[in-house]
Amino acid sequence: MNIEIISIGDELLIGQVANTNASWLAAKCKEWGLLTTKIVTVADNPDAIKNALVEASNNVEFAIVTGGLGPTKDDITKGVLCEIFDAKLKLNENVLENIKTIFSRRDLQLSELNIKQAEVPENAVILRNEQGTAPGMVFQKDNFTLVSLPGVPYEMKNIVEKQLKQFVINKYNLPPVISETVMVCGIPESFLAEKLEEWENDLSNKKLSLAYLPQPGIIRLRITAETGLINGHEIIYKSIEELKKIIPENLFAIGDTTMEKVIGELLIKQKKTLSTAESCTGGYIAHLITSVPGSSAYYKGSVISYDNSVKTDILNVNSEDLQNYGAVSREVVEQMAQNVRKKLNTDFSIAVSGIAGPDGGTEEKPVGTVWIAISSEKEIISKRFQLTNDRERNIIRASVNALDLLRNMIKQ
Amino acid sequence: MNIEIISIGDELLIGQVANTNASWLAAKCKEWGLLTTKIVTVADNPDAIKNALVEASNNVEFAIVTGGLGPTKDDITKGVLCEIFDAKLKLNENVLENIKTIFSRRDLQLSELNIKQAEVPENAVILRNEQGTAPGMVFQKDNFTLVSLPGVPYEMKNIVEKQLKQFVINKYNLPPVISETVMVCGIPESFLAEKLEEWENDLSNKKLSLAYLPQPGIIRLRITAETGLINGHEIIYKSIEELKKIIPENLFAIGDTTMEKVIGELLIKQKKTLSTAESCTGGYIAHLITSVPGSSAYYKGSVISYDNSVKTDILNVNSEDLQNYGAVSREVVEQMAQNVRKKLNTDFSIAVSGIAGPDGGTEEKPVGTVWIAISSEKEIISKRFQLTNDRERNIIRASVNALDLLRNMIKQ
Numbered sequence: 066m067n068i069e070i071i072s073i074g075d076e077l078l079i080g081q082v083a084n085t086n087a088s089w090l091a092a093k094c095k096e097w098g099l100l101t102t103k104i105v106t107v108a109d110n111p112d113a114i115k116n117a118l119v120e121a122s123n124n125v126e127f128a129i130v131t132g133g134l135g136p137t138k139d140d141i142t143k144g145v146l147c148e149i150f151d152a153k154l155k156l157n158e159n160v161l162e163n164i165k166t167i168f169s170r171r172d173l174q175l176s177e178l179n180i181k182q183a184e185v186p187e188n189a190v191i192l193r194n195e196q197g198t199a200p201g202m203v204f205q206k207d208n209f210t211l212v213s214l215p216g217v218p219y220e221m222k223n224i225v226e227k228q229l230k231q232f233v234i235n236k237y238n239l240p241p242v243i244s245e246t247v248m249v250c251g252i253p254e255s256f257l258a259e260k261l262e263e264w265e266n267d268l269s270n271k272k273l274s275l276a277y278l279p280q281p282g283i284i285r286l287r288i289t290a291e292t293g294l295i296n297g298h299e300i301i302y303k304s305i306e307e308l309k310k311i312i313p314e315n316l317f318a319i320g321d322t323t324m325e326k327v328i329g330e331l332l333i334k335q336k337k338t339l340s341t342a343e344s345c346t347g348g349y350i351a352h353l354i355t356s357v358p359g360s361s362a363y364y365k366g367s368v369i370s371y372d373n374s375v376k377t378d379i380l381n382v383n384s385e386d387l388q389n390y391g392a393v394s395r396e397v398v399e400q401m402a403q404n405v406r407k408k409l410n411t412d413f414s415i416a417v418s419g420i421a422g423p424d425g426g427t428e429e430k431p432v433g434t435v436w437i438a439i440s441s442e443k444e445i446i447s448k449r450f451q452l453t454n455d456r457e458r459n460i461i462r463a464s465v466n467a468l469d470l471l472r473n474m475i476k477q
Numbered sequence: 478m479n480i481e482i483i484s485i486g487d488e489l490l491i492g493q494v495a496n497t498n499a500s501w502l503a504a505k506c507k508e509w510g511l512l513t514t515k516i517v518t519v520a521d522n523p524d525a526i527k528n529a530l531v532e533a534s535n536n537v538e539f540a541i542v543t544g545g546l547g548p549t550k551d552d553i554t555k556g557v558l559c560e561i562f563d564a565k566l567k568l569n570e571n572v573l574e575n576i577k578t579i580f581s582r583r584d585l586q587l588s589e590l591n592i593k594q595a596e597v598p599e600n601a602v603i604l605r606n607e608q609g610t611a612p613g614m615v616f617q618k619d620n621f622t623l624v625s626l627p628g629v630p631y632e633m634k635n636i637v638e639k640q641l642k643q644f645v646i647n648k649y650n651l652p653p654v655i656s657e658t659v660m661v662c663g664i665p666e667s668f669l670a671e672k673l674e675e676w677e678n679d680l681s682n683k684k685l686s687l688a689y690l691p692q693p694g695i696i697r698l699r700i701t702a703e704t705g706l707i708n709g710h711e712i713i714y715k716s717i718e719e720l721k722k723i724i725p726e727n728l729f730a731i732g733d734t735t736m737e738k739v740i741g742e743l744l745i746k747q748k749k750t751l752s753t754a755e756s757c758t759g760g761y762i763a764h765l766i767t768s769v770p771g772s773s774a775y776y777k778g779s780v781i782s783y784d785n786s787v788k789t790d791i792l793n794v795n796s797e798d799l800q801n802y803g804a805v806s807r808e809v810v811e812q813m814a815q816n817v818r819k820k821l822n823t824d825f826s827i828a829v830s831g832i833a834g835p836d837g838g839t840e841e842k843p844v845g846t847v848w849i850a851i852s853s854e855k856e857i858i859s860k861r862f863q864l865t866n867d868r869e870r871n872i873i874r875a876s877v878n879a880l881d882l883l884r885n886m887i888k889q
Contacts, residue, residue, distance in 0.1 A: 078513045080504025081690060083497045087518075092492025101490045102525065104518035106499075113514065244491075253583075255590045255610075258549045276521070277549045278488050279629065287493070321493070341781075347767025348760030351781050355759025358835050358868055360783075367781035368791070369753075369763050375778040375821060379791070409787060423770055433582070451584045455608060456770055458631060 066239060068099045069121040072106040073114055073132035073142060074216055086131050086218055093225055098239035099127065100292075109133055114145045122149075122209040127237075132216030134199035143186065146213060150204045152186035157200075160185060164198045189213075192228040196220045201229065210236075243297035244289035246278075247305055248318040248327075250469045254279050257312070264304075264311055271300055281458055282465030285321065317472060324468045325353040331475045332363035332413075339471070340409035341367040342380055342401040344392065345419035345435060350464045365409045370401065380404045393418050393430050395438075395447050402440035402447075413475065414440045415467050419450075421459045435463045439470045446470065478649060480511045481533045484518040485526055485544035485554060486628055498543050498630055505637055510651035510704075511539065521545055526557045534621040539649075544628030546611035548590040555598065558625060562616045564598035569612075572597060576610045601625075604640040608632045613641065622648070655709035656701035658690075659717055660730040660739075662881045666691050669724070676716075676723060683712050693870055694877030697733065729884060736880045737765040737772075743887045744775035744825075751883075752821035753779040754792055754813040756804065757831035757847060762876045777821045782813065792816045805830050805842050807850075807859050814850035814857060825887065826852045827879050831862075833871045847875045851882045858882065 070090055076082045084106055091101040102125065107113040114133065121128040133142030147154060161183035168175050182198045185191065192201030192212075197220040202213045212229060214221045233239075249257060254277060258265075268275055272291040277284055288304060290297030309316055318327050332339060341350050351367040354360055370376040373392055377384045382400045390396040398418045406414035419435030426432035432454050438447040450466055452459045482502055488494045496518055503513040514537070519525040526545065533540040545554030559566060573595035580587050594610045597603065604613030604624075609632040614625045624641060626633045645651075661669060666689060670677075680687055684706050690697040700716060702709030721728055730739050744751060753762050763779040766772055782788040785804055789796045794812045802808040810830045818826035831847030838844035844866050850859040862878055864871045 077500065078503055078516065079507050079688075080500040080502070080513075081688060083495050083500040084516070085495045088489065088492040088495040090492070091490055095491045101492075102520060103529075104490065104496070104516075106516035108514060246493075253585060255548045255588050256585075258590055259588050276487050277547065278493060279547070281631075285493075287488070287491075343760075343763075347772075348755075348763025348779060348781070349767075351755075351760025351783075352764050352872075355761075355781075355783060355833075356869065356872070360759075361837075365784035366787040366791075367760060367779070367783075369760070369767075369779035369781065371763075371767060371773055371779075372777035372821075379778075379780070379820070408791070409784075421767075425773075451582070453608070454582065455631065457768065458608075460764075460768070 066099055066127065066237060067102045067125050068094060069103045069105065069125050069128045070101055071117045071121060071128060071130040072104065072216075073109060073130065074106070075109050077106045078108055086216065086221060089218070089222065090129060090131070090225065093230070094129075095242050097230065097233050098237075098241045099233065100242065109141055111141055111145050114142060115149065118145065118149055118211065122206070122211070126208055127210045129212045129214065131214045131221055134213065134215045142213065146189075146202070146204060146211075147186050150186060150188060150206050150211075152188045154184040155187040156183050157185045157191060159193070160191060160200050163193055163200070167198060192224050192232070194220055194224055195227065196223045203232065240293060242289065242292065243294070243301065244287055245301050245305065245319065246321040247286045247288065247308060247316060248320075248322060248324075249284045249286060249312060249315045250282060250317050250324060250465065252284075252312065252315045254284055257284060257315070260311060261308070264307060268304065271304065273301060273304060281461040282469075283324065314473065317469070323353075324465060324472065325357050328354070328468055328472055328475065329357045329360055329363065331472065335475065337412035337475070338363050338365055340365050340405050340411040340414045342405035342414065342416040343367060343369050344371060344376070344401075344417060345421040346417045346460050346464050346467070347371060347421075349460050350415060350417065350467055353464055353468065365411050368405055368408075376401065380408070391430070393420055393434055393436055395436055395449070398436040398438040399440070399445055399447050402438035402445060406440050412441060413471060415471050416440070417463055417467050419452075419459070419463055421463075422454055422456045433459055435459065435466075437463065437467045437470055439467070439474050441474060444474070446474065478511055478539065478651065479514045479537050480506060481515045481517065481537050481540045482513055483529045483533060483540060483542040484516065484628075485521060485542060486518070487521050489518045490520055498628065498633055501630070501634065502541060502543070502637070505642070506541075508654055508656075509642065509645055510654050511645070521553060523553055523557050526554060527561065530557070530561055530623065534618070534623070538620055539622045541624045541626065543626045543633055546625065546627045547629075548594050548610065554625065558601075558614070558616060559598050562598060562600060562618055562623075564600045566596040567599040568595050569597045569603060571605070572603060572612050575605055575607075575612070579610060604636050604644070606632055606636055607639065608635045615644065652704060654701060654704070655706065655713065656699055657713050657717065657731065658733040659698045659700065659720060659728060660732075660734060660736075661696045661698060661724065661727045662694060662729050662736060662877065664696075664724065664727045666696055669696060669727075672723060673720070676719060680716065683716065685713060685716060693873040695736065726885065729881070735765075736877060736884065737769050740766070740880055740884055740887065741769045741772055741775065743884065747887065749824035749887070750775050750777055752777050752817050752823040752826045754817035754826065754828040755779060755781050756783060756788070756813075756829060757833040758829045758872050758876050758879070759783060759833075761872050762827060762829065762879055765876055765880065777823050780817055780820075788813065792820070803842070805832055805846055805848055807848055807861070810848040810850040811852070811857055811859050814852035814859075818852050824853060825883060827883055828852070829875055829879050831864075831871070831875055833875075834866055834868045845871055847871070847878075849875065849879045849882055851879070851886050853886060856886070858886065
């Protein structure tokens with residue numbers, strides 16, 4: 066079933082806040098089998114709200130509106146709801162009781178404004194707000210159902226999890242949408258698309274659809290089964306098995322995850338440890354690795370040798386090699402990798418040295434030149450990359466590429 | 478002038494990605510004097526895109542659409558644009574040249590799909606995409622102007638900053654919005670609001686308005702002059718002078734900047750150098766510092782001592798102290814700071830040790846306990862923080878607090 070989400074809030078329209086409520090709601094609805102076809106954000110303005118609600122009622126049978134229910138603004142949204150659903154405001158004892166409970170929990174005095182929040186359209190079904198004073202409300206008119214929720218994220222989420230979910234499941238008895246995400250690294254989007262052309266063309270025969278979701282260095286592929294497809298899970302996983310054969314090196318996970326989590330799982334499984342030596346990535350690789358809870362089990366640390374003196378003094382890089390080949394060279398990055406691994410006594414190590422930009426490039430080594438080395442007791446590999454002219458992207462892409470090279474070494 | 482923003486992408490409607498493009502664009506447009514009245518998100522579906530565009534053309538004179546311009550098959554926006562603006566696709570030599578430049582810079586071969594990206598509606602004004610292959614395009618029909626931009630955030634932002642901004646300013650000759658941002662650190666939002674109450678109340682008398690824009694550890698205050706206010710700049714800067722007197726320790730910059738840039742400027746001015754020793758922040762401080770172009774002039778490097786063995790072996794922390802006081806203690810973090818400063822031979826150093834969570838907390842040192850030390854040749858200061866129970870927020874907030882302590886030491 067198709068639905069629409071309407072977000073109310075001036076703060077969303079001046080860019081003060083990103084609309085994370087809508088994306089969270091859309092993801093939840095998808096779990097229940099409700100497909101969001103449109104998200105509309107409008108201002109705290111009666112006409113704008115009314116137009117959006119009326120339009121939604123013309124497009125879909127079910128819509129969710131968030132925001133515009135606080136103690137200062139609620140006359141706007143509630144007024145519009147009364148108008149559209151032919152209702153009057155009436156004091157609801159249950160809502161008042163809930164507001165009193167919340168205020169006594171916080172040791173605060175009730176104000177007139179708060180008591181007014183207990184006035185709700187008389188024909189609304191109330192969804193209790195355990196975390197705040199504005200309740201969720203469900204309206205029905207002809208074939209159109211509208212759910213109104215407060216805009217405060219943790220209040221909205223609490224009502225959705227504890228009450229709306231069951232309401233929707235009972236009301237619509239829907240088949241869930243079946244989809245899976247596949248994580249791909251180390252190949253640009255256009256190359257990937259060419260490699261997958263035949264496989265992709267065959268997906269529609271299987272009643273599957275595909276979306277490419279690129280982020281720096283990584284592409285997420287989302288495969289979705291047509292609604293009502295029998296054995297959808299099985300058909301998707303068979304397609305993924307075929308995909309694995311086409312891009313065995315690049316496909317690094319099934320399910321929406323990150324490279325650093327995948328590496329963490331591999332290292333834990335093999336009981337191995339990791340250290341890093343970073344120059345141009347300046348700690349970003351370490352940050353990615355340590356953003357994973359529990360990473361202290363396998364990650365020992367890093368030497369960030371931003372200055373050449375740190376490369377020689379702490380990482381014992383040969384100063385003649387540094388002189389002869391330069392900091393951005395196979396010779397130096399390999400020594401960085403070997404030496405940090407020995408010094409920190411780990412099974413694997415990563416080293417990166419490059420020119421992130423915007424300055425520091427030469428004709429021979431332009432901005433975006435990056436050398437990466439991965440070392441273990443058994444072997445060392447190193448590779449030169451030519452990335453972009455953008456500092457931020459170079460840092461991210463060099464980091465993701467380094468983690469990907471490590472992953473390919475660990476999984477052997 | 479009122480505008481609408483249309484975001485295209487299935488990924489936005491299943492909640493895989495929050496719509497940060499729209500909020501970023503809305504904020505930019507507001508700077509130029511364009512007020513976003515509606516943000517609409519629709520699927521990668523020709524009918525949905527067409528309906529949204531036609532509707533926007535009925536509501537406003539100017540709209541921006543993002544997404545749906547990549548080389549792969551789920552991107553269908555160009556076809557819809559041709560239909561609405563009565564155009565045919567035609568190979569554009571400038572666009573092709575740009576695509577070739579990007580590919581040669583990355584040392585990659587052009588594919589058929591990439592060359593096809595150089596085919597654009599013949600009547601579109603092209604906005605060059607320096608960072609990617611899909612160009613920005615401007616369409617005009619009767620009184621309606623539509624700007625189409627790629628959905629990849631850094632490509633979109635680059636086109637907006639470098640080309641669209643000037644285009645809009647020239648086309649509409651809008652009165653610029655006069656505003657200034659003040660950066661504040663080290664004080665929670667509610668405390669700040671109480672401290673500023675009187676000053677804030679007085680702003681409206683001066684025809685100024687204030688917005689609080691909080692991010693982890695930092696609050697940006699944006700002061701905006703009423704449209705058409707004479708001497709707006711001067712009035713704003715007088716108010717900022719008053720603000721400085723109220724929060725002298727917390728106000729760290731005038732203008733929208735970052736703590737790491739401010740520190741970089743201070744270090745360059747004083748010709749001083751910096752090193753870091755990180756445990757729970759896992760390289761995030763180093764990443765912030767090195768995200769600033771030119772940071773190699775003052776930043777020498779870091780030892781990320783995630784494992785205690787690195788604290789003792791590389792940073793020479795006394796192992797008895799580590800045993801007696803624990804890794805998260807004043808004693809250990811002060812040794813980390815002193816020793817990394819000496820070892821890397823810098824004027825200043827930062828050291829951080831804490832429990833980022835979700836596990837590892839004890840009754841005495843719960844998750845969110847963080848010790849920070851700042852060292853120079855003359856002095857050492859250390860401070861204990863009690864942050865949140867969220868790993869990601871703890872890493873960010875500990876890093877920002879550490880940089881703020883350093884700033885207060887340097888600026889003396």
